[in-house]
Amino acid sequence: MTDPNHGSLTGFRTRFLLAAAAWAVLVAAVLVAVPLAFAGRLPDPLATHWGSSGRPDGSMPLAAFVVFLVVLWAVLAGIGAGVAARARVLVRRSARAWSCAGLAWAGGLMVITQAFTIAANLDRGHWTRAAGLSWQVAVVVAAPIALGALGWLAGRHGPDVPSGPPQAGPVIDLDPGKRPVWVSTATAPWAAWLALVALAAAVIIAGVALSGLFPGGWGAVVPLALVGVVGAVLSSVSVRVVPEALTVSVGPLRWPSRRVRMERVERAWVEERYPAQVGGWGYRGLPGRATIMIRGGECLVVRYTSGGELAITVDDAETGAALLNALAARRHPSVER
Structure with a gap:
């Protein structure tokens, strides 16, 4: 088998990491620049959650919304780029393609979710008057998948050293x-910590929601509990x-x-x-x-x-x-x- 650390692959590794870093920076810049550009036309807090009826039923301060998306993207991009940068992944076309697909999908999901959230809140004065969402949900699901497919195609370019x-x-x-x-x-400490944090957050939010201080918090309890269960299983x-x-x-x-x-x-x-x-x-x-x-x-x-x-x-x-x-x-x- 060809050595993954062979000198002929050094240039490809450098180009791949530069491309991944450029994508990460581009998405982060969009996540910061777009809300700042429209800050004067957005309510604060702004609607960030819509119920099954398509009407807004939850809000978040504008600054918290921006920070949340940027931090989430930084974590996802860091994990994705770190995994993709491994020598064994870089030299295998299939593994590299799926890594690129994941980075493209995650970045697209962040940007498109933010775009529709801002569009729904634009010039609304108060978050309760934000526009409803209907067909937009299909776009939020489909568009990142399309970007992931493009990332998969992009990742297939380059060397391929199949396993023997x-x-x-x-x-x-x-x-x-x-x-x-x-x-x-075998254990995965990151999954155990993910489960612990997610379950603790679900319990805390449920308690706050029961007290009436954050009635809209129930929408986050089930997803957090689900993440906790999945994290425990993967631990x-x-x-x-x-x-x-x-x-x-x-x-x-x-x-x-x-x-x-x-x-x-x-x-x-x-x-x-x-x-x-x-x-x-x-x-x-x-x-x-x-x-x-x-x-x-x-x-x-x-x-x-x-x-x-x-x-x-x-x-x-x-x-x-x-x-x-x-x-x-x-x-x-x-x-x-």
Whole structure:
């Protein structure tokens, strides 16, 4: 395989990072400049939330609205650019394309959301008189997807160093008189903190809304609680291998879990994978070829006898692969490895 750090890729890496930085700065500049340009024609606070009827039912100070979008974009762009800048991502066309698509989609969503919010509040005097939203919602959904598609096409330009075929997986000798068991985990501290902050914010906002100080806060409780639950599920993964089956569990409660009977396992190996290569964190892909992505790096990849594959980001994956191969060889002695 071509070395991702080869000197011939240095110029491409520099151009890619400059383009990503230029996009990040451009979006941030728009998020700041547009509200400032129309500040004299906007109410303060301005309407920032619309109910199912299409009428405004929540507001936010203009300065807070601008800061919120800029900070959110800085976080998204920083994470996206950081992941995309990895050498292994840069040299793989598919991973690079999805990284660019994510950056383009997120930037487009920020700008278009702000544009419609300002347009609805323009010259309205008070946020309660802001224009309703109807067809605009479809544009807010569709336009960022179109920008993401353009980003995906842009990311496909450049070098492509595909992963080589998986090598034969490790194997260990099993003592026929003992019952082997292997358990390992992987954690994502960022997801645990995200869950903690989101759930705490949901509880605080719900309490304030119940007190009557912020009646419009209920609209944020459910999304924050959902983010908290998703963050908790993404915070850890546990893999257990015994002679009968492979079991994969996620989250602090080890639920949900997935059990694969050992007779379905053909072989296993270790492979490095990153969120940008598989489309992000969580359960990515389709049944039969999926990745449980908790953190980038070492993955345990299991191939089924049916031809499907499951990859799990887990620590000490080589030991797990060796045990799976030994157990599979015991059940399928004629299978070449």
